[in-house]
Amino acid sequence: MFRVSRLIVSALAASASLVAQGTPSWRYDFRTGDHLVYRYTFHRQVRSNESETVIEARFHTHVLIADVRGGVISAGFQRNRDSADLLTSRIKGKDKLAEERPKFEKRMQARPAQFSEAMELNTVGEPQDSWEVARESPSHILPALHEIEVLPVHAPGKPGDQWHGMSLLGMDFEFVGSEPVQGRACYHVKGLTADGSVIISYWWSPASGVIERVELDGTYPVFGGTSHEQARMELESHTRGEPLSDWLVKPETKLAALQALLLSPAAATTPEQLTASLKGGNPEVQRLGLAVARRRGLSLAQSALDEVAGSRDEEVMSLAGDLVGAGKPSPPTVKCKQAEAKKADVAKFGTLLRVALSEKSGAGVPYFLRIPLSYRPDRATPLLVYLSGGAGIALDGVSSANDAIGSTNYLVLYPQAAGYWWKPEVAARLDRVMRDVFREFNVDRDRVHIAGFSNGGTGALYMAELWPQRFAAVVSLMGAGRCMDEVKQRLLNLTNLPLLLVHGEKDPIISPDCSRATKDDLTDLRARIAPPLRILPDREHDITLTSDDGLTLPYLKDKVRDVFPKRVNARIPDLEFPRQYWVEVLEKKSGTAEVDAEIKKGNVVEIRSSEVKRLRLYLRQEMFPQPGPVRVRWNGNRVYEGSVQDACTQPGTDLRADPQLDLTDRKEFSIP
Numbered sequence: 001m002f003r004v005s006r007l008i009v010s011a012l013a014a015s016a017s018l019v020a021q022g023t024p025s026w027r028y029d030f031r032t033g034d035h036l037v038y039r040y041t042f043h044r045q046v047r048s049n050e051s052e053t054v055i056e057a058r059f060h061t062h063v064l065i066a067d068v069r070g071g072v073i074s075a076g077f078q079r080n081r082d083s084a085d086l087l088t089s090r091i092k093g094k095d096k097l098a099e100e101r102p103k104f105e106k107r108m109q110a111r112p113a114q115f116s117e118a119m120e121l122n123t124v125g126e127p128q129d130s131w132e133v134a135r136e137s138p139s140h141i142l143p144a145l146h147e148i149e150v151l152p153v154h155a156p157g158k159p160g161d162q163w164h165g166m167s168l169l170g171m172d173f174e175f176v177g178s179e180p181v182q183g184r185a186c187y188h189v190k191g192l193t194a195d196g197s198v199i200i201s202y203w204w205s206p207a208s209g210v211i212e213r214v215e216l217d218g219t220y221p222v223f224g225g226t227s228h229e230q231a232r233m234e235l236e237s238h239t240r241g242e243p244l245s246d247w248l249v250k251p252e253t254k255l256a257a258l259q260a261l262l263l264s265p266a267a268a269t270t271p272e273q274l275t276a277s278l279k280g281g282n283p284e285v286q287r288l289g290l291a292v293a294r295r296r297g298l299s300l301a302q303s304a305l306d307e308v309a310g311s312r313d314e315e316v317m318s319l320a321g322d323l324v325g326a327g328k329p330s331p332p333t334v335k336c337k338q339a340e341a342k343k344a345d346v347a348k349f350g351t352l353l354r355v356a357l358s359e360k361s362g363a364g365v366p367y368f369l370r371i372p373l374s375y376r377p378d379r380a381t382p383l384l385v386y387l388s389g390g391a392g393i394a395l396d397g398v399s400s401a402n403d404a405i406g407s408t409n410y411l412v413l414y415p416q417a418a419g420y421w422w423k424p425e426v427a428a429r430l431d432r433v434m435r436d437v438f439r440e441f442n443v444d445r446d447r448v449h450i451a452g453f454s455n456g457g458t459g460a461l462y463m464a465e466l467w468p469q470r471f472a473a474v475v476s477l478m479g480a481g482r483c484m485d486e487v488k489q490r491l492l493n494l495t496n497l498p499l500l501l502v503h504g505e506k507d508p509i510i511s512p513d514c515s516r517a518t519k520d521d522l523t524d525l526r527a528r529i530a531p532p533l534r535i536l537p538d539r540e541h542d543i544t545l546t547s548d549d550g551l552t553l554p555y556l557k558d559k560v561r562d563v564f565p566k567r568v569n570a571r572i573p574d575l576e577f578p579r580q581y582w583v584e585v586l587e588k589k590s591g592t593a594e595v596d597a598e599i600k601k602g603n604v605v606e607i608r609s610s611e612v613k614r615l616r617l618y619l620r621q622e623m624f625p626q627p628g629p630v631r632v633r634w635n636g637n638r639v640y641e642g643s644v645q646d647a648c649t650q651p652g653t654d655l656r657a658d659p660q661l662d663l664t665d666r667k668e669f670s671i672p
């Protein structure tokens with residue numbers, strides 16, 4: 001079976017050179033100012049036992065060569081949707097086209113009609129960074145298709161020659177032979193996945209030095225069925241010597257031009273050109289234009305800032321604030337003598353493939369991360385962890401969230417389960433991925449939120465139960481909640497977390513009664529914050545971040561983590577995930593460890609437990625109502641009386657860690 005997890009991992013090895021044998025090399029003939037236009041059609045048929053849907057979208061895609069120097073090609077891409085049609089809709093053998101077409105058209109009107117990205121490539125088309133994975137249409141395989149495909153390093157000698165190629169899908173390529181395309185002699189290359197489920201073909205012309213046609217044909221499993229997708233791009237025009245200033249004022253090219261300027265500092269521009277590009281009120285254009293100005297340290301005219309004044313777009317306002325000096329760096333979270341670990345700047349923004357490398361031996365864990373244009377390494381940025389439904393495929397999460405988060409300043413982490421989220425081994429992978437993001441990026445650790453839909457909605461509750469101290473809030477969309485034993489047994493651990501439950505009234509797959517029961521159980525457990533429950537009328541199993549009636553993001557917006565709640569109630573069935581806020585079970589008896597720990601008047605920590613033999617407390621003076629010594633009582637016995645040391649003076653202080661959770665005075669106790 002075609003599995004995205006395997007395909008993503010295969011991309012890790014794609015940096016190796018191609019191994020085709022031959023003599024002269026194929027090369028792209030790109031020059032600064034080149035402008036290529038392709039006709040582009042995307043066709044998708046989704047079939048299951050009970051339904052069939054067919055859609056077709058048509059685009060004109062523009063490739064702009066903003067700069068060529070030192071063997072590096074800086075290219076911007078803009079794919080403009082001309083039309084999108086629902087061609088077939090059948091449910092249980094009945095034609096639903098007339099009923100479903102207006103809904104489809106409404107969804108298309110809500111989606112952006114333009115998609116853009118940029119890439120730096122070498123002369124054979126090898127990308128120098130990760131391609132954008134959030135594409136113009138949701139798909140597991142479309143992110144592997146580009147107008148500039150990787151050519152073989154050495155020209156194949158004869159038809160039938162094969163090599164392993166640089167591709168997201170880990171394809172093997174074959175030289176088919178010479179064929180004419182639109183009157184030009186072209187070399188036809190075909191790539192095939194190991195299981196034969198996806199084919200990419202391209203026709204490169206040695207005369208023009210560009211691809212004249214590229215096609216994709218692939219099938220992969222989706223929830224309850226299969227998706228068969230076909231895409232075809234064919235060169236319509238190729239002009240040379242166009243000025244950047246022209247691209248920056250034309251709606252069909254300005255996004256591509258700005259993307260190229262943002263990625264490639266060598267591509268020259270002026271404040272006047274950026275000012276001209278901002279006209280028209282398009283928030284995506286404004287974000288990119290302001291980001292280019294900020295990255296290059298350019299001062300825009302007041303007219304440019306007036307153009308974006310009053311925008312409701314969160315990123316536009318953040319970027320504009322940076323340009324006028326309102327966007328200040330974050331102050332140190334913990335004021336220790338040592339300097340906090342600095343984060344590196346990013347080379348590329350967007351939703352990109354990353355890999356959390358193992359600290360020991362073993363394979364890395366791939367994931368996708370959306371880096372907003374407003375991200376700065378000297379300023380803490382909120383993080384949303386978003387878990388996908390179905391088979392837990394990260395690309396499904398990207399597709400179901402990208403439109404909703406496009407104007408926010410969230411870092412968005414899309415991990416991959418490739419199965420059920422509520423498994424310890426999947427949680428361990430998520431833990432590694434989250435630590436990788438925390439290490440590489442300046443994350444606001446007090447605004448880390450987790451959400452998910454369906455399988456991911458259940459998973460969001462499960463992960464929040466394992467690490468409630470990491471999150472500020474959790475949202476479960478169509479999750480099974482307490483109907484899943486793995487969640488039910490730890491539900492007590494959620495009683496300190498803000499939690500939103502959303503479900504469809506007519507959900508035939510996961511009953512809304514599961515969310516109702518979850519709310520009732522948390523109410524019975526005396527959750528500190530009563531969890532709101534929203535049952536959406538006439539909705540089925542179709543609620544994601546982009547179709548949740550605008551509930552999730554506004555709910556999360558003002559939620560800030562409470563690292564040291566006054567009371568911690570915890571159920572810990574095993575010691576794989578032993579910590580809950582400021583309490584950690586180090587050793588337990590044979591059953592499930594249960595802990596009720598509370599900070600009381602007089603600086604008293606009162607602990608009641610069962611099945612616990614040894615535990616650790618993470619203490620800071622500000623947890624307590626007054627200065628001075630603290631007392632710890634465990635099951636009625638006094639186990640400690642004394643001071644709480646300043647965390648910054650503790651030996652082994654690591655400022656790369658969570659500055660609140662980990663910079664504490666740690667005290668260990670055994671059951672009296």
